[in-house]
Amino acid sequence: MSDKIDEIIRNHINVQRDSLLPLLQEIQNELGFLSEESINRIGELLKLPTSKIYGVATFYDQFRFEPKGRFHIRICHGTACHIEKSSRIILETERLLKIKQGQTTRDGMFSLEVVNCMGACGLSPVIAVNDKYYPGVQSRDLKEIIDNCIAKPREL
Ligand code: FES
Structure with a gap:
């Protein structure tokens, strides 16, 4: 995997500190998340401090620092969904799974x-x-959706 990371980084070898975004996106697309190894490798090859790379990556919600779970839950928080109280759905999902957005459960089942x-x-x-x-999910539906993933993992 590190060969693939190196190849991606080499394609961005002239990247400037302020234009790390496409590089980070490409690595995340390849790995599914930004691993510590990949951050360290970017730092080595581009001679950038890892604190700078983390600083850029953590500024944007789109980056993950943990691998996705077997069941990757995406909750829409766009305008229409926000009006329909998606904030409650986010909070209830975080409560049920005991994780925050961007995280993966310890057993690797859910992200x-x-x-x-x-x-x-x-x-x-x-x-x-x-x-x-x-569609049209309410907070009260979430436990059943999660329980179904656990009970029937092959159906998704
Ligand atoms: S805002 Fe368009 S699907 Fe949620």
């Missing part, structure tokens, strides 16, 4: 991401578990 518009505003609020969409 949580809050995203902007998922393109289904007419069905807001919307969440997705892996590729399966759940």
Whole structure:
């Protein structure tokens, strides 16, 4: 995997401190998250302090620092979903899974991401578990959705 990271970094070898974003995005697309190894390697090859790289990466919500769980839950917090109280859905999911957005449960089963518009505003609020969409979700529905993932992991 480090060979692939090195290859990506070498394609951005002239990157400036203020234009790390495309490099970080490409590595996240490849790995699914920004590993400590990848951050260290960027620092080595581009001669940048890792604190600077973390500083850039943590500024943006889009970056993850842990691998996704077996069930990756995305909750839309775009305007239409926000109006339909997606904040409550985020809080309830965090409570049920005992993680915050951007984190993965210790057993690796679930990870949580809050995203902007998922393109289904007419069905807001919307969440997705892996590729399966759940329109019009209410907080009270979340326990059943999560329990179903645990009970029937092959259906998603
Ligand atoms: S704002 Fe949530 S789907 Fe568009």
